Amino acid sequence: MYDVTIIGSGPAGLTAAIYSTRADLKTLVIDGMAPGGQLMITTEVENFPGFPEGIQGPELMGAMRKQAEKFGAEFKNGELQGIEGAGSPFTLTVGKDSIETKTVIIATGSSARWLGLDSEVKLRGKGVSACATCDGFFFTGKEIAVIGGGDTALEEATFLTRFASKVTIIHRRDELRGSKAMQNRAFENDKIAFEWDSVVEDILDVEQDRVTAIVLRNVKTGKTKELPVEGVFLAIGHTPQTKVFEGKIDLDEKGYIAVQNKTRTSLPGIFAAGDVGDPRYKQAISAAGMGCMAAIDALGFITGE
Numbered sequence: 001m002y003d004v005t006i007i008g009s010g011p012a013g014l015t016a017a018i019y020s021t022r023a024d025l026k027t028l029v030i031d032g033m034a035p036g037g038q039l040m041i042t043t044e045v046e047n048f049p050g051f052p053e054g055i056q057g058p059e060l061m062g063a064m065r066k067q068a069e070k071f072g073a074e075f076k077n078g079e080l081q082g083i084e085g086a087g088s089p090f091t092l093t094v095g096k097d098s099i100e101t102k103t104v105i106i107a108t109g110s111s112a113r114w115l116g117l118d119s120e121v122k123l124r125g126k127g128v129s130a131c132a133t134c135d136g137f138f139f140t141g142k143e144i145a146v147i148g149g150g151d152t153a154l155e156e157a158t159f160l161t162r163f164a165s166k167v168t169i170i171h172r173r174d175e176l177r178g179s180k181a182m183q184n185r186a187f188e189n190d191k192i193a194f195e196w197d198s199v200v201e202d203i204l205d206v207e208q209d210r211v212t213a214i215v216l217r218n219v220k221t222g223k224t225k226e227l228p229v230e231g232v233f234l235a236i237g238h239t240p241q242t243k244v245f246e247g248k249i250d251l252d253e254k255g256y257i258a259v260q261n262k263t264r265t266s267l268p269g270i271f272a273a274g275d276v277g278d279p280r281y282k283q284a285i286s287a288a289g290m291g292c293m294a295a296i297d298a299l300g301f302i303t304g305e
Contacts, residue, residue, distance in 0.1 A: 002028045004298050005092060005101035007080050008241075010037020011284040012274025013107035014064040015291030016298075020105075021071035023299045028074045028101070030094055032241075035077075036061035037109050039284060047134065048284055060284075080108075080244055088269035088301070103269050103298040106257060107291060108241035110275040110282070112234055115147070119203040120232075127211025128203060130234040132156035133283065136163045144231035145170055145214055147200060153235035154182040160233065161191040168193045168227065170200060172219055195227065203232055240276050254279060263294040271297050 003025035006013045013029055020027045039045065039057035046054040069075070082093040083104070092099040112130035114120055120128055129135040132146075136159060144164045146157040149171035157167045169186065174196045176183050186192050195216055201224060202215040213226045240256045250258040250266035257265055259277040273294035274287035299305075 001089065002026050002099065002101040003302055004028070004103050004105060004295070005030065005090075005099060006105045006107055007092075008032045008037065008107035008109055008274070008276075009035050009065070009075070010039065010061070010107060010109050010274060010287060011064065012109070012276075012287040012291035012294070013037075013105070014061070014068050015288040016105045016107060016273055016295040017068035017073040017291075018064070018071060019292050019295035020298060021068065021073045023295070025295075025299060025302065027068075027072070028076060028099065029068065030076050030078060030080055030092075032108055033079050034109075034111075036065070038111070044138075045134075045284065046137065082244065083248055087267070090269065103271065103301055105263075105271045105273055105291070105294045105298060106242075106245065106265070106276055107273045107287075107294075108276050109287075110238040110240040110256070110279075112238050113236045114234060115200055115236075117200070117203060119206050120234075122206050123203055123209075123211055123232075126209055127230060128232045128234070131282070132159050132233055132235075135231075135233075136160050139164050139231045141165050142230040143168070143228065144233065145195075145227065145229045146233045146235050148235035148237075149173060149176045149178065150235070150237070151178040151182050152237065154178040154186045156233055156235045157192055158182075158185055158189060161189055164191065164231070166191055166193060168195055168229065170195045170198050170214070170216065172199050173197065200232075238275070238279075238282070240279075242276060252279075263290060263297050269301055271301075 004020045005028045009031045044054045078094045084091040140163045143166040145168045198216045201217045204213045213228045217224045256279045257272040257277040263271045271294040273290040
């Protein structure tokens with residue numbers, strides 16, 4: 001019987017593990033489908049406090065994991081297949097194993113939606129990004145593209161004009177889906193241009209190991225052209241990793257966990273931390289903070305405080 005079982009091993013899950021083990025709670029971390037979370041595919045992290053020179057994403061996650069192990073956290077490879085129990089204790093299924101636990105912290109995160117191009121994968125972190133807040137600074141004075149037409153795309157494009165010399169929004173339709181206020185802000189920004197009725201066919205140049213241009217196809221005419229850019233930002237949404245929890249706890253209309261009082265879910269004894277319950281901020285530091293709160297809340301649940 002574990003006191004706390006944490007589902008996910010990104011910044012939220014590992015911070016929760018550090019706090020729960022230091023509180024002398026028997027803690028298990030289930031790695032999930034992407035051990036270490038999205039920072040494992042992030043190169044330079046410059047906005048995590050304590051690293052003035054920046055730190056590589058995998059290095060940061062490796063240090064967090066060692067810290068959790070130092071205090072006694074156990075780790076288990078695999079993904080959660082099921083969760084049973086209308087209240088504490090809960091039974092979790094991971095592969096062929098069943099795990100009994102008094103509390104659960106869900107830290108499965110969310111994943112950015114990608115285009116599915118081979119070049120996109122190869123140039124990720126080399127000019128291709130899904131986080132304007134994380135990577136915008138690296139494109140100071142450069143021309144970049146933002147893919148999408150909703151509020152997220154408009155918000156990120158507007159934010160990126162702080163750094164880039166020009167931001168081109170690529171949208172597959174001839175009108176935006178974002179709110180009128182966000183549209184007006186984008187239209188009024190001299191640094192923002194638009195490529196309408198267009199989809200990205202390819203990202204160049206894999207051979208140079210950096211982004212030099214994108215190949216666009218007009219969905220109405222079928223014609224293709226190259227647009228020179230040095231960065232590509234995907235803003236077509238995120239998918240929270242919550243499918244296994246459907247019907248068990250309350251989710252919002254987009255599939256994110258409906259969090260109450262910071263970390264609590266609709267089922268007492270189950271808590272949420274990080275992007276899975278945070279559709280807004282999606283930052284490593286906010287996820288870590290939420291992991292800290294979830295661990296403290298799990299301790300309070302166990303001790304009745």
